[in-house]
Amino acid sequence: MLKDITIGQYIPGNSIVHRLDPRVKMINIIILIISLFLIGRFTGFAIFLAFVIFTILISDLPVKRVLNGLKPIFFLILITLVLHIFLTKGGTVFWQWRFISIEEEGIYTGLFMVSRILLLIMFTSILTLTTSPLQLTDGIEYLLSPLKRFGVPASELSMMMTIALRFIPTLLEEADKIMKAQMARGADFESGNIIQRARNLIPLLVPLFISAFRRADDLALAMESRCYQGGEGRTRLHELKVQKHDIVSLVISSVIAIIVSFY
Amino acid sequence: MFIELKNIFHEYNQDQLVKALVDINLSITGSEFIGLVGHTGSGKSTLVQLLNGLIKPTRGQIIIDGIDITAEKVNLNRIRQKIGLVFQYPEHQLFEETVYEDVAFGPRNLDLNEVEVKKRVEESLALVGLEYEKIKDRSPFNLSGGQQRKVAIAGVLAMKPGVLILDEPSAGLDPRGRDQLIDLLYNLHFEYEMTIILISHRMEEIARLATRVLVLDHGKLVLDGSPQEVFSNRKKMQELGLDLPQITDILHRLRERGFDNIRTDIFTISEASREIVTELRRRD
Numbered sequence: 001m002l003k004d005i006t007i008g009q010y011i012p013g014n015s016i017v018h019r020l021d022p023r024v025k026m027i028n029i030i031i032l033i034i035s036l037f038l039i040g041r042f043t044g045f046a047i048f049l050a051f052v053i054f055t056i057l058i059s060d061l062p063v064k065r066v067l068n069g070l071k072p073i074f075f076l077i078l079i080t081l082v083l084h085i086f087l088t089k090g091g092t093v094f095w096q097w098r099f100i101s102i103e104e105e106g107i108y109t110g111l112f113m114v115s116r117i118l119l120l121i122m123f124t125s126i127l128t129l130t131t132s133p134l135q136l137t138d139g140i141e142y143l144l145s146p147l148k149r150f151g152v153p154a155s156e157l158s159m160m161m162t163i164a165l166r167f168i169p170t171l172l173e174e175a176d177k178i179m180k181a182q183m184a185r186g187a188d189f190e191s192g193n194i195i196q197r198a199r200n201l202i203p204l205l206v207p208l209f210i211s212a213f214r215r216a217d218d219l220a221l222a223m224e225s226r227c228y229q230g231g232e233g234r235t236r237l238h239e240l241k242v243q244k245h246d247i248v249s250l251v252i253s254s255v256i257a258i259i260v261s262f263y
Numbered sequence: 264m265f266i267e268l269k270n271i272f273h274e275y276n277q278d279q280l281v282k283a284l285v286d287i288n289l290s291i292t293g294s295e296f297i298g299l300v301g302h303t304g305s306g307k308s309t310l311v312q313l314l315n316g317l318i319k320p321t322r323g324q325i326i327i328d329g330i331d332i333t334a335e336k337v338n339l340n341r342i343r344q345k346i347g348l349v350f351q352y353p354e355h356q357l358f359e360e361t362v363y364e365d366v367a368f369g370p371r372n373l374d375l376n377e378v379e380v381k382k383r384v385e386e387s388l389a390l391v392g393l394e395y396e397k398i399k400d401r402s403p404f405n406l407s408g409g410q411q412r413k414v415a416i417a418g419v420l421a422m423k424p425g426v427l428i429l430d431e432p433s434a435g436l437d438p439r440g441r442d443q444l445i446d447l448l449y450n451l452h453f454e455y456e457m458t459i460i461l462i463s464h465r466m467e468e469i470a471r472l473a474t475r476v477l478v479l480d481h482g483k484l485v486l487d488g489s490p491q492e493v494f495s496n497r498k499k500m501q502e503l504g505l506d507l508p509q510i511t512d513i514l515h516r517l518r519e520r521g522f523d524n525i526r527t528d529i530f531t532i533s534e535a536s537r538e539i540v541t542e543l544r545r546r547d
Contacts, residue, residue, distance in 0.1 A: 180317045181356040184348040185418060186340050186372030203368065206358035210404070 009069070009125075010132050016245060017059035017130045022139030024246040028253040029127050036120060038261035045115045047263070051256050052123050059130050069125040070118065077114050084110030133165045138240060141231075155231020163219070171212060178207045264328060264345065264425040264458055266291040266314065271323035273309055273482075283309040284320070285482040291426075296452045297460045298473030298490070302504050305479040307462045308351075311428045314460075315348045344373055347424030351431050353415035354408065362388070362406075362414050363399040369422040387420035391447060409440040416447075426458040427451060433465065441468075448472055470494060470508040470530035478503065491528040510535045 012018075017025075032048075039045060056066055084106055091104025128136070141158035148154050179189060182203045189200055266289075273284040284306045291297065301307050312318045313325060316332050316339040325332050332342050350356065359365035363384055370380045388395045391413040398406075403414050412432070419427070429448070433441045445468060451457045452472070463469055469476060469490065476493040478486035480503050486493050494500070494507050497515050507515065514527045514535060525542050529535045 177350065178356055180312065181348075181350045181353065182368075183317060184315055184343055184350070185356075185369040185422065186343055187368070188340075188372070203356075203358045207356050211355060 009065070009129055011061060011065065011129050012132070013060050013130065015059045015130070017055060017126070019245070020130075020249055021240055021242050021246045022131050022135040023142045023240060024242060024250060025127060025131060026139050026143060028249055029124060031253050031257050032123065033120065035257035035261040036116060036123070039116070039263075041263065042112070042115070044260040044263050045119065047256070047260050048119055052119060052126070055123075055126055059126065061126070061129055065129065066122060066125055069129075070121055073117065073121055077117055080113050080117065081110045084113060134162065137161045137165070138236070138238075142240065153231070155234065159231065167212075167215070170215070171208070174211055175204065175208055178211075179204055264291075264293075265326075266426070267324075267326045268313075269324040269326070271313065271320045271325065273306075273313065273318070273320045275309075282482050284313075287323070287482075287484050289477070289484065289487070291458065291460075293458070294452070294456045295458055296448075296472055296474045297458075298469035298476045299460055299462045299479065300464070300466070300469060300476065300505060301479035306482040307479055308430060309482075310479065311348060311430060311460065311462065314426075314428065315346050316342045317348075340372070344422050345424055346426045346428065347419040347422055349416055349419050349427070349429040349432055351434060352412075353419070353432075354403075354411035357403040357411060357415055357418075360402060361400050362393075362403050365403050365414060366418045366421050369418055373422065383421045383423065384417075387417040388414075390420055390451070391417045392443060393417070409436055409443075412436065412440070413443075420451075424457070426460065428460040428462075430462045431464065432461070433463065433468065445472065464506075466494070466506050466508045466511075467530070470511070478505070490530065494530070495528050497527070514538070 020028075032051075036048060039048065056063060085102055086100060086106065088106040088109045089101070089103050090106075091108070093101055093103050094107075095102045131139070137158045140161070141154050144152060144154035144157065179187075183189070187200065187203050189197070189204070191197075192200065268287050268289040271284055271287040271289075272282075275283050287310065299307050299310070309318070313320055314327075316337070319333060323333070327342055327345065330337065330342070332339070357365050359368065366384045366387060367380050370383045375383070384399070385395050388398065393410065393413055398410075398414075403411060406414065416429075416432070432448075433444050436444065448459055448461065449472060452459050459472075461469065461472065473490055476486070476488065476490050477484060478493060478500075485503065486496065486499065494511050497507060497512075500507055506512070508530045510532050511527060511530055514525055514529055517539070518525050518527060522542055524545070526538055529538055
C-alpha cells in the first residue's frame with residue numbers, strides 16, 4: 001500500500017556522471033540552470049536539449065525513467081501553455097471569437113516557456129537520479145559552509161536532511177502497520193468525501209506522530225551517548241575530493257552555458 | 264466459526280518473488296487454541312493478516328464461515344468483526360483522548376448504537392482486568408505500558424470477535440503482566456469459547472495454553488498437531504531453530520543420559536517433577 005511510494009529516485013550506477021563529485025555536480029547544475037533562463041532563442045534550447053540527451057546517454061540512465069519524471073508536471077505545463085496562448089497578445093491574429101483571441105506572440109512565448117520548464121525538470125532530475133541522497137546532503141553541506149560565517153548551521157542542516165531521508169522508509173513501514181491495525185478495528189481509509197477522509201486519518205496520524213517523537217527522542221539519546229556534539233570538527237569517512245574529470249565537467253558546462261546564453 | 268485455507272500462496276514483491284507463504288492448507292474448526300510458531304520471517308504475520316483480509320493471497324482461497332474472503336467485493340468489515348487481530352505492540356495504535364473513546368472506536372465502526380457501544384466498552388475493559396469507572400476518562404497515553412496494552416486488547420475485544428489472533432502479545436511485558444495476559448487468554452478460550460490463534464516465541468506459553476500447534480518454516484506449514492506431538496519431535500524442532508519448553512528439554516536430556524523410560528510429553532514443572540520422582544522410584 002504505502003510501501004509503493006518511492007522517495008529519492010536514485011538509480012545506482014558507475015558512469016562518469018555518477019562518479020562526479022556531488023559538489024561539482026551541483027555547481028554544474030546551477031551554472032546551466034542560470035544559462036537556461038538567459039536563453040533567448042529556440043536554437044539555444046536545441047543545443048541545451050542535445051546536451052541533456054548527451055548527459056543522459058553517458059550516465060546510462062533508462063530514458064523511460066527520466067521521461068516518467070515529467071509526468072507530475074504535466075498539468076503545470078498544460079496550464080502554462082494555455083495561459084500564454086490566450087493571454088499574451090501581439091503579432092498576427094490567428095483566431096478570434098468575441099474578446100478571446102489566439103495571437104502569434106502567445107503561441108511563441110507559450111512554447112518558449114514550456115521548453116524551458118521541460119528542460120529544467122529533465123536536467124535537474126539527472127542530478128537526483130545519479131546522486132545518492134547521502135552524497136547530495138554532503139554536497140549541500142559543503143556548498144553551504146561559507147554561510148557558516150553568517151550563523152547558518154550548515155552541518156546541522158545536512159545532518160537533519162540525512163536523518164530525515166533515513167527515516168522515511170521507517171515511517172512508511174510504521175504507517176502501514178498502524179493503518180492495518182486500525183483497519184482490523186473496522187477503520188475505513190478509502191471511502192467518503194474529503195472531509196470524512198481527513199477525519200478518518202486521525203487514527204493513523206496521532207499514533208504516527210507519537211511514534212515519530214518517540215523515535216526522535218531515542219535517536220537524540222543514542223547520538224548523544226556516542227558523543228555527538230554538533231558539526232564542529234567532525235570528520236568524515238568518505239572525503240570528497242575534486243578530481244580531473246570534475247574540472248573537465250565544469251569546463252564543459254561553462255562552455256555550453258556561455259554558448260546558449262549569448263547565442 | 265469455521266476457517267479453511269486452500270492452497271494459499273503469497274509473494275510480497277512480485278518482481279523479486281519473495282515467497283512469504285507456500286501452499287498452505289489448513290482448517291480450523293470450532294473452538295481451538297492454536298499456537299503459531301516459527302522463527303522470524305517464517306510467514307506467521309503474513310498468515311494472520313491474510314485471515315483478517317488485510318492482505319490478499321497471491322493464489323488460493325480462504326473461506327471463513329462459508330464466505331470466500333479472497334473473492335472480489337467481499338464486505339471485509341464483517342470479516343474483521345468476526346476475526347479480531349491484535350498486532351505486535353498494540354499500544355502503538357492508541358490515539359483517542361480517553362480510554363473509553365479508544366475502546367469504543369471499533370464498535371462505533373460497526374455502526375452500533377451508543378447504548379450497545381457503552382455496554383461493550385464496559386465488558387471488554389472488565390475482561391482485561393481494568394476498572395471501568397477508574398480508567399474510562401483517563402488519557403491512554405498516561406497509563407503504564409502494561410495498562411496501555413490491556414486497553415489496546417480491550418479495543419479489539421469490544422468488536423466481539425469469534426476468533427482472536429494475537430501477534431506476540433507478551434513481548435516487552437514484565438513477568439506479572441505476562442501472567443495476567445496468559446490468564447486472560449485462558450479465560451477467553453475456556454470460558455467464553457473463543458478460538459484463539461497465538462503467535463509467540465515463548466514455548467512455555469504455547470505449551471500451557473494451546474490445544475494445537477502449527478509450525479511454519481520459510482512459508483511452509485511443517486508441523487501441525489497437538490503440543491504433545493509437536494514438542495516430542497525434538498530433532499525436527501532443533502532443525503528448525505526453535506526451542507522446546509525448558510522443562511520438556513530437560514526431560515529429553517534425561518532420556519539421552521539413560522533414563523530411557525521417562526516421558527517427554529510434559530510441559531509443566533509440577534508434572535515433570537512427579538514424572539522424575541516416579542522414574543527414580545522405578546529404578547530403585
